[in-house]
Amino acid sequence: MKSSLKSILKDHNLRITDCRLDVIQFFLKERNALSQGDLENKFKQYDRVTLYRTLNSFLASGILHKIPNENGAATYGLCHHTCTPQRHVHDHIHFKCNTCGQIECLDDTVPNVSVPSGYQIEGVNLIVDGICANCN
Amino acid sequence: MKSSLKSILKDHNLRITDCRLDVIQFFLKERNALSQGDLENKFKQYDRVTLYRTLNSFLASGILHKIPNENGAATYGLCHHTCTPQRHVHDHIHFKCNTCGQIECLDDTVPNVSVPSGYQIEGVNLIVDGICANCN
DNA sequence: AGACTCGTGCAATTGAGTTGCATTATTTAT
DNA sequence: ATAAATAATGCAACTCAATTGCACGAGTCT
16 A cells, blocks of 8 residues: 555655655545645645645646636645656546536546647646536 | 716616726726736825725726736726626626736627536636737 | 714734744665 | 765745735625
8 A cells, every 4th residue: 555655756756755655645536636735734734845745746847737726725636547747648637516616536537628720729627517426 | 978987886776976986997907907006006106995995896897807817916807797786697707817917808709608517606707818819 | 964883994813824944753775 | 885976955045925904994784
């Protein structure tokens, strides 16, 4: 269990530290997207800045992706597929519940998108809001 | 021209003030989404807080919509269709250019989205990033 | 015109995001 | 196993967007 966490870090050329192991494990355990504030509440033993930099290093190495939102703190979700610093593939749908506020990464993939000629697509983010299965 | 601006405000039960007229006109003139900072730069004569509350009142009355983004200041776009405080219909695509940073509201509509059973959709936001027609 | 309601400006606060630097821990090579 | 190299951590401090309270001024209704 712990060793699989470590291999995630090793595979992404990141040093193995307590903070990083705890954060990855927390993301694996939770189904929902998490904000830096969530991590601060969960892990009082780590400094805000350490968690901030942990999230950033996970973003850069493609372990996490950042989910666009309208207000409040940024939220992060585990990448379902293999992401590299060069290429992020986020073809799953983000669902934001208007009741409980949680943001989930659904397994459903985003449909094909067409943009006018002259526009070149590099990434697509689909955020659906409504009522989640728990609150319904 | 000016009277059509006023009717927009009247239709949404908002009082007619210089600041609101200027802001609406600016949004109508610009094709891109705008941030509060953009308005502050354009309209030095109005206080930051006034512009902040102007944006908020426009949001509440359905004149503008807020565009989810990953970082930086929130951006706002004119609602293409008739939006009310109760129901916002944002079925157009937002395109964020990774070169110039501008966010546009495209006319293209978002494709149908499917979510797992138990989930109820209230709104959909599709943000595509890449290179815009100007930068391509 | 007068009363009422709402918008505005100023001052101040919060909170997320970010950086520099000294210290500590992890890794690599000996 | 240990030392050198390199990276992570904690602390302090800072920036900036977002937000609130309050007094004042402008818009609206009869």
